[in-house]
Amino acid sequence: MMSQEMNDLITRIGPNEPCGKLMRQYWQPAALAVELDDERPLRKVRLLGEDFVLFRDEEGRYGLLDRDCPHRGADLAFGRLEGGGLRCSFHGWLFDVEGNCLETPAEPAKSRMCENIKQRAFPVVERAGILWAYLGEGEPPAFPQLDCFVAPDTHVFAFKGLWDCNWLQAMEVGIDPAHASFLHRFFEDEDVRQSYGKQFRGASSGTELPMTKILREYDRPIINVEHTEYGLRLIALRQLDEERTHVRVTNQIFPHGIVIPLSQEMTITQWHVPVDDTHCYWFSVFTSYTGAVDKEKMREQRLELIEPPEYRSRRNKSNDYGFDPHEQAHETYTGMGADINVHDQWAVESMGPIQDRTREHLGQSDKAIIQYRRLLRKEIEKVGNGETPLMVLEEPEARSVQGPATMDGIGPTNGWETYWMEVDVSRRRGAPWMAAAPEEQAGDEDGAPKLRSVS
Template sequence: MMSQEQNDLITRTGPKDPCGKLMRMYWQPAALVDELQGPRPVRPVKLLGEDLVLFRDEEGRYGLVDRRCPHRGADLAFGRLENGGLRCSFHGWLFDASGKCLETPAEPKDSQLCKGIRQRAYPVVERSGILWAWLGEGEPPAFPEIDCFVAPDSHTFAFKGHINCNWLQALEVGIDPSHASFLHRFFEDEDTSTAYGKQFRGASAGSDLPMTKILREYDRPIINVEHTEYGLRLITLREIDDERTHVRVTNQLFPHGFVIPMSTEMTITQWHVPVDDENCYWYAVFTSYSTPVDKNKMRDQRLELYELPDYKSRKNKTNDYGFDPQEQLTATYTGMGNDINVHDQWAVESMGAIQDRTREHLGQADKAIVQYRRLLRQQIETVTGGGQPMLFLDAGRARSIQGPATMDGIGPTRGWETFWMEVDVKRRRSAPWAAPVPSEIAEKIRHLKAV
C-alpha cells in the first residue's frame, strides 16, 4: 500500500515539488505548432503549474514568457505583437522572445528603467509538429534520436488532447497492457481495411485476425517488463494456440511518455504533460514507416472528438462521456462509443483529480506500473541529490537512444523472442526514410540466431 506522502511525491509537479524538479530536467511539450498559426500567433500556456504566454514574433522566433507583465501584473496573453516582441496593452512595455525589455514608452526619454527589467522567459524549439519548452536551469539536454524526431515531416503528424486529472494516472493507462481486453472491448469486428488512423481496429500483423477479436478472446496476457536506457519495455503475450502467439511490444519513455504500435505501419509516441496537478495534456506524434501520413484525415478524425481552441473532448464528465446502456449491452464494453480516447479519459478521470493510491490493490497484471513508480521515485531521488536523471542527454549520447522498437503481430509460440525483433527491423529497413535499427536489437538478433 502507498502512503499519502508517497503519492504526493510522485504526482505533484510544481516548481518546489521534488517531482516538479525532475520534470524540469526535460523538454516539455508546450503547444502544437498548429496552435500558433493564423494572424495572431499568441497563446496562453499553463505548464507544470506555471502561467505563461507563448508567441511567435515577426521574424519567426518563438518566445515563452511569464504571463504577468513585470510592470503592474497585467495579462500579456492580450499583448500586441509588434516591433520585435510582445507589447503589454496596459502601458506599452515591450519584451522580446528572450524576455529582454525593449521599451518602456510611458517613461521619460532618458529613463534607464528598461535596462534593469527582464521578464522570465524559457527557450522554445520546434520538433515534429510540437513546440517544446525548457523550464529548467542551465543548459538543456539534447533530444534523443528516436523515430518520431528522425522521420521527415511528411511521415509524422502531431495532435493533443486535454484530460481533467493528474498526469500520472493518465500515463499509467498507457503502460497497462491488460486493460485493452476490457476497456476497449468491441463485441463485433469491423472491416479492418477501414482502420486507418484508428488504434486497435486493424488486423494484427502477420494475420487477418482483427485486433478487436484478439483482445476480446484472449484477456489473460503474460506481461514481461524489461529495463532499458530510455525507461521500460513491455512485451505482452496472448497465446492463441500451441503454434501462434500474439506479441505486442510497447515502451515507457521516461519521464512521462510511451511509444506503442498503432498499426503495422505506424507508431504513436505520446507524452502526458502536467498543466497543473489536476490537469494534463497528452501530446502524440504519429510516425509512419511506409507512406506519408494523411494529415488531413488524421486531423479530421480527431476533431470529431476534440474541440478547438483548447483540445477538450466533446464527451466528458458533463455528459457522462456519451454513455449509452443499450450500447453497453450490445456493442462495446463501456457503452461510450468507438473512440478509445473516450474510454481512457473516462477511466482516468473517474479516479478523481489525483488518484488516491493509498486505497488501491495491485496485482500481477500491474507489474509495469509497479516498476515505473519505483523508477520514478529513484529518478526523483537522483535529482533531489543534485544528480542528472536518465535521458538527460548530451549530443553524443542522444544518438545512442534510437527506436524504440515496437511490434503488434501474430508470431510463433516458440520463437516469439526473435520474431518481434525481426518484424521491427524489417519495417525499418524498408522505410523510405532512414529509420535507424536500435543497436541493442541488432545485437540481440545476431546473438539469438547464432544460438
Template sequence: MMSQEQNDLISRVGPATAAGKLMRMYWQPAALVDELDGPRPIMAVKLLGENLVLFKSEDGQYGLMDRDCPHRGADLAFGRLERGGLRCAFHGWLFDASGQCLETPAEPIGSSLCKNIKQRAYPVMKKGGILWAYLGEGEPPAFPDIDCFAAPEAYTFAFKGLMECNWLQALEIGIDPAHSSFLHRFFQDEDASTAYGKQFRGTSADSEIPITKIMRECDRPIINVELTEYGLRLIALREIDSERTHVRVTNQLFPQAFVIPMSTEMMITQWHVPIDDENCYWYGIFTSYTTPVNKEKMREQRLELYELPEYRSRKDKSNDYGFDPHEQATDTYTGMGADINVHDQWAVESMGAIQNRTREHLGQTDKAIIQYRKLLRQEIEKVASGGKPLMFLDDANARSIQGPASMDGIGPTKGWETYWMEVDVKRRRGAPWAAPVPSDIAQKISRLTAAE
C-alpha cells in the first residue's frame, strides 16, 4: 500500500504538480485530425487541466492557445477563422497560430497595442491521425520511430474514447496481463472470420485456437517484466500443455502509452491522456502489418459504442454499463456486452475518480504495475532535479526507438524465448511497408541462436 501523498504524487498532473511537470515534457494527443476536418475547425480542448482552444486556420496551419482572450477573458472557442488566424467574437481581436495578436480593430487607427500582446500558445504536430501538442518549456522532444509512426497512413487508423477517471488507473489496466482471463472472458468462442477490428475475438498466431478459449481456460499466467530503453516489456505465458504455451508480448511506452497486439495482423498503440485529474481520453493508433486498414469499417464499429462529439461511451455509469444479469450467467463474465472497451471502462471508473491506492493489496500478477509506478516516481524525481526523463528524445535517439515488438501466439513450451521474437520479425519482414526490426530483438535472436 502507499500513502495518500505518494498517490497524489503519481496521479495528479496539473500545472503546479511534479507529475504534471513530467508530462509536459512530452507531446500529448490533443485531438484526432478528423475532428478539425469539419465545417468549423475550432474546438475547445482541456489537456493536463488547462483550458485551451485548438484551431485550423484558413491556410491549413494548426494553432493551440489559452482559451481566454487576453483582452477581457472571453471564450476564444467561439471565435471566428479570419485572415489566417482566430478572431475573438467579443471585440474582434485577431491572433495567429503562434498566439501573436495581429489586429485590435476597435482601437484607434494607428494603435500599436497589438504588437505587445501575445496569447500563450503551444506547438502542434500532425502525426498518425492525431494532433499532438507540446505544453512544456523549451524545444519539444523528437517522436520515436515506432511502428504506428513509421507505417504509411493507409496502414493506420486513429480513434479515441472518454473515460471518467484519472489517467493512471486507465493506463494501468493495459499493463495488467492477468485481468483479461476474467474481465474479458467469453463463455462462447466467435468465428474468427468475423473478428476483424475486434480485440480478443480472433485466433493466436500459429494456431486455430480462439484467444477467448485460451484466456478462459488458462487463467494463471506467468508474467515476466523487463526494463527497456522505452519503458517496460511484458511477457505473459499461459501453458496449454507440456508442448504448447500461449505467449503474449505487450509493452509500456513511457510515460503513458502501451503497445498491445490486437490480432495476428494488427497492433494497438494507446495513450491515456489526462483531461484533468478526474477524466482522461484514450487515444489509439491501430497499425496493420498486412493490408491497408479498412478505416470506414473500423470507424463504424467504434461509433456503435462511442457518441460524438465527445467520444463518450453509450454504455457508462449512468446506465450501469449495459449490465445484464442473464448475460453474465450465460455469455460474458461481466454481463456488459462483447466490447472490451466497456469492460475496461467499468473496471477503472468503478475505482473512483482517482483510485485510493492506500487501500489496495497488490499481488504477484501486479508486478508490471509495481515496476511502472517505481519508474514513474523515478522519472518525476529526475525532472524535479532538472534532468531529462526517459523517452525525452533528440533526433538521433528517436531513430533508435523502434517497434516495439508485440505479439500473441501459440509456441513451444520449451523454446518460447526465441519463438515470440521470430514471430515478430517474420511479421515485420513480410509487411508491405518498411517495418523495422528493433535492434534489441535482432541482437537477442542472434545471441540465443548462437547459444543453441
C-alpha cells in the first residue's frame, strides 16, 4: 500500500509542489485552437493550479498572461482586444503577448510608469489543433516528432473534455489494458462499418472480428510492459486459440500522455492535463494514416455528449452518468451508454477528487500502473536534484522520438512479436504524409527485435 505522503507527492501539482515543478518542465495543452474564435479570440484558462488569460492579438500572435491585472487585480479575461494587445476594462492598461505594459492611459500624459510594469507571460504555440503553453523557466523543450505533430492539419482532429478528479487517476485509466474487457463491455456487436470515430467499436486489424467481441470473450490478457525513450510501451495479449493471438499495443508518453489505437486507420494521442489538484482535462488528437479526417463528423459525434464552453459531459455525477439498470442487464456492462468516455469518467471520478491510494490493492494486471508510478517518482526526484527529466528534449533528441507504434490486430500466436511491428510500419509508410517508422521497428533481413517484459 502507498503512504499518504507518497500519494501527495505524485498527485499535487501546485507551483511549489515537487510534481508541480516536474510538470512545469513541459509544454502543456491550454486550449483547443478553435476556442479562440474570430469574434472574441480570448479564453480564461486554469492550468496547473494557476489562473491565466489566453488570447490572440490583431497580428495573430498568441499570449498567455496572469489573469489578474497588475494595477489593482481586475480580471483580464473580461478585457478588450485592441491596440496591439489586451486592455484591462477597469482603467485601460494595455499589455502585449509578452506581458509588456504598453499604455497606462489614466496616468498623466508624460508618465513613464508603464516602462516599469511587466505582467507575467508565457510562450504559446499551436500544434495539431491545440494551443500549448510553457509555464516553466528558461527555454522550452522541443516537441517530439510524434505522428500527431508530423501529420498535416487535414489528417488530425483535436477535442477535449473536463473531468472532476485528479490528473493521475485519469492518466492511469489509459495504461490499464485489463479494464476494457469489463468497463467497456458490450453484450452485442455493432456493424464495424459504422464505427468511424468510435473507440473499441471497429474491427481488429486484418480481420472483420469486432474489438467488442474480443474484449468481451477474452478478459484475462497477458500484459507486457517495456521502458522506452519516451515512457512505457504496453502490449496486451489475448490468445484466441493455438494459432491466433489478439495483440493490442499502446504507449505512455511521459509525463501524462498516452497513444492508443482507435481503428485500422487512426490513432489517438491523449494528454491528461492537470487543471488543479482535483480537476483535469483530457486533450485528444486523432491522427489518420489514410484519408483526411472528417472533422465535422468527429466534432458532431463528440458534441452529442460534451458541451462547450467548459467541455463538460452531459452525463456526469449529477445525473448518475445516465445509468440505466435495464441497459446494464442487457446491453452494456456499466449501463451508462455506448460512449466509453462516460465509462472512464465514472470510474475515475468515483475514486474521489484525489484517489486515496493508501486503501488500494494492486495485482498483476496493474503492472503498467506500478511501473509508471515508479517512473514518475524517479523523474520528480531528478527535478528536485536539478537534473533534466525524461522527455525534456533538445531539437536533435526530439527528432529521434517518432511514432510511437500502436496496433490492434490478430496475429500468429507464435510470431506476434514481429507481426505487430510489421503492421504498424506498413501503415506508417503508407500514410500520404510520409510518416517515418521508428528506427527500432524497421528491423533488418533477420526480422525485427523482440520486446522484453518488465514486471
